[in-house]
Amino acid sequence: MFTSLDLIGTFVFAISGAVAAHQKKLDLFGIITLAYTTACGGGIIRDVCIGALPPAGLADWRYMALALIAAGLVISAEDLVQKLSHPVLMFDAAGLGFFAVFGAHKALMHSHSIEAAVILGMISAVGGGALRDLLLNRTPVILQREIYASAALLAAALQTGGDILGWPAQWVSWTAIALCFAIRCLSLVFHWNLPRFTKGDD
Amino acid sequence: MFTSLDLIGTFVFAISGAVAAHQKKLDLFGIITLAYTTACGGGIIRDVCIGALPPAGLADWRYMALALIAAGLVISAEDLVQKLSHPVLMFDAAGLGFFAVFGAHKALMHSHSIEAAVILGMISAVGGGALRDLLLNRTPVILQREIYASAALLAAALQTGGDILGWPAQWVSWTAIALCFAIRCLSLVFHWNLPRFTKGDD
Amino acid sequence: MFTSLDLIGTFVFAISGAVAAHQKKLDLFGIITLAYTTACGGGIIRDVCIGALPPAGLADWRYMALALIAAGLVISAEDLVQKLSHPVLMFDAAGLGFFAVFGAHKALMHSHSIEAAVILGMISAVGGGALRDLLLNRTPVILQREIYASAALLAAALQTGGDILGWPAQWVSWTAIALCFAIRCLSLVFHWNLPRFTKGDD
Numbered sequence: 003m004f005t006s007l008d009l010i011g012t013f014v015f016a017i018s019g020a021v022a023a024h025q026k027k028l029d030l031f032g033i034i035t036l037a038y039t040t041a042c043g044g045g046i047i048r049d050v051c052i053g054a055l056p057p058a059g060l061a062d063w064r065y066m067a068l069a070l071i072a073a074g075l076v077i078s079a080e081d082l083v084q085k086l087s088h089p090v091l092m093f094d095a096a097g098l099g100f101f102a103v104f105g106a107h108k109a110l111m112h113s114h115s116i117e118a119a120v121i122l123g124m125i126s127a128v129g130g131g132a133l134r135d136l137l138l139n140r141t142p143v144i145l146q147r148e149i150y151a152s153a154a155l156l157a158a159a160l161q162t163g164g165d166i167l168g169w170p171a172q173w174v175s176w177t178a179i180a181l182c183f184a185i186r187c188l189s190l191v192f193h194w195n196l197p198r199f200t201k202g203d204d
Numbered sequence: 205m206f207t208s209l210d211l212i213g214t215f216v217f218a219i220s221g222a223v224a225a226h227q228k229k230l231d232l233f234g235i236i237t238l239a240y241t242t243a244c245g246g247g248i249i250r251d252v253c254i255g256a257l258p259p260a261g262l263a264d265w266r267y268m269a270l271a272l273i274a275a276g277l278v279i280s281a282e283d284l285v286q287k288l289s290h291p292v293l294m295f296d297a298a299g300l301g302f303f304a305v306f307g308a309h310k311a312l313m314h315s316h317s318i319e320a321a322v323i324l325g326m327i328s329a330v331g332g333g334a335l336r337d338l339l340l341n342r343t344p345v346i347l348q349r350e351i352y353a354s355a356a357l358l359a360a361a362l363q364t365g366g367d368i369l370g371w372p373a374q375w376v377s378w379t380a381i382a383l384c385f386a387i388r389c390l391s392l393v394f395h396w397n398l399p400r401f402t403k404g405d406d
Numbered sequence: 407m408f409t410s411l412d413l414i415g416t417f418v419f420a421i422s423g424a425v426a427a428h429q430k431k432l433d434l435f436g437i438i439t440l441a442y443t444t445a446c447g448g449g450i451i452r453d454v455c456i457g458a459l460p461p462a463g464l465a466d467w468r469y470m471a472l473a474l475i476a477a478g479l480v481i482s483a484e485d486l487v488q489k490l491s492h493p494v495l496m497f498d499a500a501g502l503g504f505f506a507v508f509g510a511h512k513a514l515m516h517s518h519s520i521e522a523a524v525i526l527g528m529i530s531a532v533g534g535g536a537l538r539d540l541l542l543n544r545t546p547v548i549l550q551r552e553i554y555a556s557a558a559l560l561a562a563a564l565q566t567g568g569d570i571l572g573w574p575a576q577w578v579s580w581t582a583i584a585l586c587f588a589i590r591c592l593s594l595v596f597h598w599n600l601p602r603f604t605k606g607d608d
């Protein structure tokens with residue numbers, strides 16, 4: 003079950019990177035690179051920061067395979083991908099929670115630092131998207147709008163707290179993933195955003 | 205004293221990141237992220253390159269706390285921050301020197317490489333600002349104008365030289381910090397810049 | 407011979423970074439930084455991912471020296487550099503193959519992961535150029551056009567395959583470098599590009 007969520011999350015993140023690259027009219031290599039970076043970039047940053055080398059995204063061929071499949075799908079069936087944009091958002095929300103929970107757990111096991119676990123859990127979930135935006139030469143979306151990183155942060159904090167306090171592992175993880183998923187979906191439906199602080203309207 | 209300088213430097217760098225994020229109208233999460241990245245990004249790059257894992261900026265909760273305070277201050281008291289822009293430049297110059305000296309020393313202890321110590325000392329001081337500019341989608345300021353990174357490089361080189369040659373530690377560090385501070389302040393007052401090489405005027 | 411190729415490749419990559427920085431009118435520090443980042447950035451990413459710390463580009467003073475020479479050359483003899491743009495493209499193609507082969511070999515020795523070796527070999531060759539473009543605030547060229555990263559990927563894969571299967575080391579390396587060089591030169595002469603997938607013409 004955990005492995006399935008990991009692979010589904012990776013695949014959905016890869017789709018999001020491939021779609022963004024395709025819209026920017028990158029070439030075949032660019033689309034594959036963006037798919038892979040979006041899916042694995044956050045985990046690679048986490049693994050480098052906790053010294054779990056080589057990073058999982060580089061050492062396990064399944065991640066690259068998923069990126070290739072995602073790139074192929076986006077190129078060959080763009081219309082289908084467009085139609086599936088709502089389900090993709092749902093899987094993305096599930097992947098977000100899973101990556102945050104799994105990342106926080108792995109970081110805590112390696113670094114024994116609570117703060118590192120919470121922050122790296124969140125970075126596992128949102129770092130790939132931030133790298134995608136940097137490579138596409140735009141300010142990362144997560145810094146500008148929507149409750150996205152905040153949901154991941156909450157899930158990472160919950161998982162870390164549960165690990166530290168010795169709560170039953172299964173329950174904590176699923177609760178954190180479900181909570182992140184729920185917050186993310188609700189924020190999409192109701193257009194929740196974090197406050198922005200601007201003088202006057204814009 | 206050293207700890208105070210470290211925390212003051214971190215706080216001032218966080219202010220600079222929060223102000224830049226606020227001007228770009230990022231949301232609450234974006235402002236906090238930029239404050240944290242600007243303050244801790246250089247040190248995290250250094251720690252990753254010398255294998256001091258997990259990086260100090262991730263493992264010590266005080267850095268994140270300072271970033272949160274800086275973000276709150278910029279959001280709630282923007283006018284005050286604006287008025288204090290001159291003192292902030294002074295503290296920034298002091299933080300710059302301290303980060304360069306401390307970073308060079310830490311890198312030398314871990315890597316035993318003179319060149320790595322000098323370069324990573326400078327990166328400790330200026331890397332956070334470069335990441336801030338990358339996330340805000342602009343070419344890093346330090347690559348374009350002003351004597352900023354050069355002052356940090358000098359301080360890092362002086363500290364590394366002192367460490368290698370066994371000069372009295374206290375004296376070397378404070379001299380390097382003072383020199384960096386003086387050069388930076390003078391370059392601000394007299395608008396010193398490094399040469400740019402352009403054909404004709406622009 | 408290997409060392410010569412390494413240093414020539416580094417120097418040519420540094421030239422390419424310095425030229426790009428010069429065109430963007432960065433100051434002296436910016437030109438040196440871009441020269442160094444373009445030449446050593448890919449190798450530093452590789453070394454961080456395989457835990458070979460401190461990274462070679464930071465620990466060996468010759469790389470920084472080459473970056474300084476390249477920056478000085480571009481500043482003082484821009485016309486000459488312009489005239490030599492065709493030879494530079496040739497050396498760049500040779501450096502590309504060498505970096506990919508050497509990077510893949512080093513990554514395999516350290517990480518014992520085939521996939522990490524292939525990907526990190528390619529990143530050794532093209533990562534510096536990608537960082538150069540990120541610092542100059544543009545989408546990396548390698549994601550957009552030309553057969554460049556693909557040639558590096560092929561060389562890295564061939565070297566990794568040869569290492570795994572125990573083929574004679576010298577033969578494999580030179581074949582991979584020559585193949586990468588040939589593909590790159592042919593793609594320049596005949597304007598080969600990877601496919602881009604756009605609706606309608608643009």
